[in-house]
Amino acid sequence: MVTTAAPAALRTAAHPGSGTGPRTAPAERTAPRAHEALRHLGPNWYASVMGTAIIANAGATLPYQLPGQRVVCQLLWALSAAALAVLLAARAGHWIHHRDQARAHLLDPAVAPFYGCLSMALLAVGGGTLLVGRDLVGQRAAVAVDAVLFTAGTAIGLLMAVVVPYLMVVRHKVEAAQATPVWLLPLVAPMVSAALGPLLIPHLPPGAPREAMLLACYALFGLSLLATLLMLPLVFGRLIAHGPLPLLLTPTLFLVLGPLGQSTTAVNQLADMAPLSIGAPYAGALGALAVVYGVPVMGFALLWLALSAAMLVRAARRGMGFAMTWWALTFPVGTCVTGAAGLARHTGLAAFAWLAAALFLALVTAWLLAAAHTLRGLSTGRLLAAPRTA
Numbered sequence: 431m432v433t434t435a436a437p438a439a440l441r442t443a444a445h446p447g448s449g450t451g452p453r454t455a456p457a458e459r460t461a462p463r464a465h466e467a468l469r470h471l472g473p474n475w476y477a478s479v480m481g482t483a484i485i486a487n488a489g490a491t492l493p494y495q496l497p498g499q500r501v502v503c504q505l506l507w508a509l510s511a512a513a514l515a516v517l518l519a520a521r522a523g524h525w526i527h528h529r530d531q532a533r534a535h536l537l538d539p540a541v542a543p544f545y546g547c548l549s550m551a552l553l554a555v556g557g558g559t560l561l562v563g564r565d566l567v568g569q570r571a572a573v574a575v576d577a578v579l580f581t582a583g584t585a586i587g588l589l590m591a592v593v594v595p596y597l598m599v600v601r602h603k604v605e606a607a608q609a610t611p612v613w614l615l616p617l618v619a620p621m622v623s624a625a626l627g628p629l630l631i632p633h634l635p636p637g638a639p640r641e642a643m644l645l646a647c648y649a650l651f652g653l654s655l656l657a658t659l660l661m662l663p664l665v666f667g668r669l670i671a672h673g674p675l676p677l678l679l680t681p682t683l684f685l686v687l688g689p690l691g692q693s694t695t696a697v698n699q700l701a702d703m704a705p706l707s708i709g710a711p712y713a714g715a716l717g718a719l720a721v722v723y724g725v726p727v728m729g730f731a732l733l734w735l736a737l738s739a740a741m742l743v744r745a746a747r748r749g750m751g752f753a754m755t756w757w758a759l760t761f762p763v764g765t766c767v768t769g770a771a772g773l774a775r776h777t778g779l780a781a782f783a784w785l786a787a788a789l790f791l792a793l794v795t796a797w798l799l800a801a802a803h804t805l806r807g808l809s810t811g812r813l814l815a816a817p818r819t820a
Contacts, residue, residue, distance in 0.1 A: 467814055468524045469531055474754050475517055476547035478804060481760030483510035483554035485797055488767040488790055490561045493774050493783035504565055507558040514555050521548075539602035542594050546616035549587030550761070552579045553619075557626035573633045580623065580630060584650070587619030591657065609668040610675060611685035611758075613661055618689045621654035623647070625696040625768070628703040636706075644700060644707040651696050658689040680745035681758040683738040690731040691765030694724040698772025717776070724773050728785075731766055752803040754813070759796035767793055 486507035489499055525532050535541040556579025564572035594616040598604055627647040634640045665686065669675070675682065701720035704713040742750075742759075767789045774782035807813035 467811075468520055469528045470814055471520055471524050472535055472541055473521070473544040473547055474541070474757075475521075476514075476544070476551040477754065477757035477761065478800070479510050479514045479517060479551040480547060480554050481757045481764070481797055481800060482506055482513060483551070483558045484761045484764030484767075485793060486510065486558045486562050487554065488764045488771070488786075488793065490558075491768055491771045492786055492790055493771055494787055500562065500565070503562045507555070507562045508566065510558060511555050511563070514551055517551070536597065537601055539598060539604045539608065540612070542597055542602070543612045543615040545594060546587065546590045546619045549583045549590060549619040550615075550622045552583030552586065553622045553626050554761070556580050556583060557629055560629045573630070576630060580627060584620070584623040584627075587616075587623055590616040591620055591653070606664060607668060607672050609664040610679060611665050611682045613665065614658060614685055614689060617657040617661060618654055618685075618692060620650040621658075621689055621692045621696060624651040624654065625692050625699055625765075628699040631703040631707055640703075640707040644703060647696070647700055651693065651700070654689065655693055662686065674741060674744070677745045677748055677750040678753045678755055680741055680750060681753075681755045683741055684735075684758045684762045686734050686738070687731055687762035687766055690727050690734065691762060691767070691769040694727050694731070694769030695765055695772055697723050698769070698776055701776065720772065720776050724769065724776075728766070728769055728773060728782075731769070735763075735766070752807065754804070756796075756800040756803065760793060760800060763789060763793045763796060 483506075486503040489503040489506070492499075536545070556576040559567070559572045559579070560576045563575070567575070598613075624647045627643060627650070631640050631643050634643055674680070697716075697720045701717045704716040707713075708716070767786050770782050770786035770789060773779070774786060804813065
């Protein structure tokens with residue numbers, strides 16, 4: 431089905447780093463200046479950092495722990511931290527040498543939402559530093575690193591939650607038929623802060639600082655949740671009214687799992703820290719909220735997961751190739767792993783522990799596929815080629 435969303439969809443599928451664009455001339459490929467290779471390096475690349483860090487974070491919180499599992503989590507955290515450092519440097523070079531292209535990304539409705547990925551990459555690596563990185567760098571250094579990354583990630587996430595919707599309203603001129611789950615990215619970033627902020631609470635002085643942090647995380651939770659509830663009907667309505675997304679965009683359907691799994695994780699993490707931060711009767715009420723909210727939302731997440739998986743199979747049978755959108759199969763699923771693990775912790779039900787383990791296996795499989803294709807695309811230069819124009 432061809433709709434008015436097709437041009438924007440093609441730009442998203444072939445946005446910087448998708449590798450679907452036309453090839454440059456051989457002479458241009460063989461001897462490019464170093465900074466020329468960065469011209470089409472878009473903010474979507476931070477999704478690979480998020481997808482790697484979430485395996486470490488989810489693996490460390492699984493109800494079931496196998497021999498050597500924590501060591502693997504440590505290695506993946508170190509890999510995500512190294513990838514984040516490289517990408518931050520590369521994206522800085524992109525802004526320095528290709529400011530015109532960077533501005534074009536912000537003004538492109540298919541690319542601008544990916545600026546929310548920077549916030550989530552910082553937060554995911556920071557949370558992993560406290561969860562598993564502390565074994566390698568020490569507790570004191572881990573707290574300091576997470577505090578810096580959490581502060582920076584939260585500030586950037588709040589900024590993007592305002593800037594990107596503002597640009598969509600006044601500059602992008604989008605239509606309802608162009609709605610995709612990518613629009614959720616800048617809105618879900620504050621939810622990641624709400625889910626990972628509680629890790630810092632035990633390291634704050636007792637009393638007002640802990641209570642302020644707890645309530646600030648709940649405010650971030652509400653901000654992101656209500657904004658997501660405004661956007662989700664547009665995404666689902668577009669699917670019903672205009673049919674399936676273009677093949678290369680199909681994996682982005684899994685992005686809807688992000689706010690669902692992350693909000694479930696947030697209420698469970700906050701419930702763990704409530705007794706340390708706030709008195710009765712609120713601590714008990716917040717513990718009950720973790721289950722009362724988390725179970726229904728996890729049920730809807732499983733429904734959406736089944737629908738997205740069916741659409742993914744359909745796209746694969748129709749010849750869907752690799753694009754950086756495959757990384758959408760990692761971080762959102764990982765948030766469902768941590769959400770299910772939190773529900774297992776608060777309900778004591780083995781069913782949620784089994785669910786977390788099953789989702790974790792799916793997460794690892796998706797990460798292996800995305801990582802292998804990304805490394806192959808980088809080695810050939812295909813992923814840094816110019817994007818296809820609509």
